[in-house]
Amino acid sequence: MIPVQSSECGFNEKYPRVHNGITDDDYSIKVGIQHLASCLNDAKVASSGDTEHISLTLQGYNYGNEYISWANEHFGGYTRANAKVFSDEMKAKLKTNVYGDPDYVVHVLRYYHIGNNNIVEVAKSQVGTTSGSKYWTWYGFNKKVNWCAIFVSWCANESGMLDDNSVPKFSLCTNGENWYKKNNRWKDKSYVPMTGNIIFFDWQQDGHTDHVGIVEKVENGKVFTVEGNSKDEVREKSYNLSSKSIYGYGI
Known part of the structure; x- marks a missing residue:
């Protein structure tokens, strides 16, 4: 299984931009890091403890950077509810049954800890x-x-x-x-x-x-x-x- 689900982002210039399009582990990680860095920048994450903007980053990583600007414009940032709204809107627009994971932030943050004993x-x-x-x-x-x-x-x-x-x-x-x-x-x-x-x-x-x-x-x-x-x-x-x-x- 490819370790970083980054095939559909704009930094993928080597493989088809479709789900699981990247078949090289190292390239998947390289593209994923570029995409994550872009999302961190767009979400304006201030520190490792800035979980509000980290949450916005993560959902943007899953949906694409356009979610970040959309969420900021309409809701002032990420919420679990607006993540579902965006997914529903994109499903209707693209005429598909699935668009990303509205609970992506919850799933990922289970494994994220600041961990500085402070x-x-x-x-x-x-x-x-x-x-x-x-x-x-x-x-x-x-x-x-x-x-x-x-x-x-x-x-x-x-x-x-x-x-x-x-x-x-x-x-x-x-x-x-x-x-x-x-x-x-x-x-x-x-x-x-x-x-x-x-x-x-x-x-x-x-x-x-x-x-x-x-x-x-x-x-x-x-x-x-x-x-x-x-x-x-x-x-x-x-x-x-x-x-x-x-x-x-x-x-």
Whole structure:
């Protein structure tokens, strides 16, 4: 099987531009790299953590660069929904039953991890992301759920820290709390946290955690955090270390 599906792109000048037209492995890789570089440039990917534009790149790689300009013009970027719209429009235009893979991004990103062991850097790269769909679909949910804990898990996974020794995979704040307590990794609110610790909140101050985030730093008596599902967005926030809303920390 040819390793890189790049036969139909414009950089293929040697073989027929049809599905599986390239029959040489090395040439397939060469063409694929050129096509990917072109998509990365068109999508304006800023860094390895820029998954918003990387997603746009990947769907453009699958559909062709024209998808990138189309998605930016009509939707401001990639979404799973507009990938399907584009595929449907092209199928109608070309009178074919299949056009690319609308779920290409989801399939590829399962294997893409930033992997620098810096959960804070990963979290900060996501600031401004709204709706949380990329996180709860990664977790396995097919409809929207509260995603603050899922965001922490996703960041741990992307940084290579999601395991039984560092950060657990959890979708409920209480499950995360229980894991840290069970593994003697829990600190109450009197603890001064360190960068990368997991911070749990109790908004109602009723003894039950109901929100979670990632500690960025502690400075001048304040803890600075990155949190998912803060008004349905990834946000940077800060609290006094003495805040009654802080419930405890996972370390």
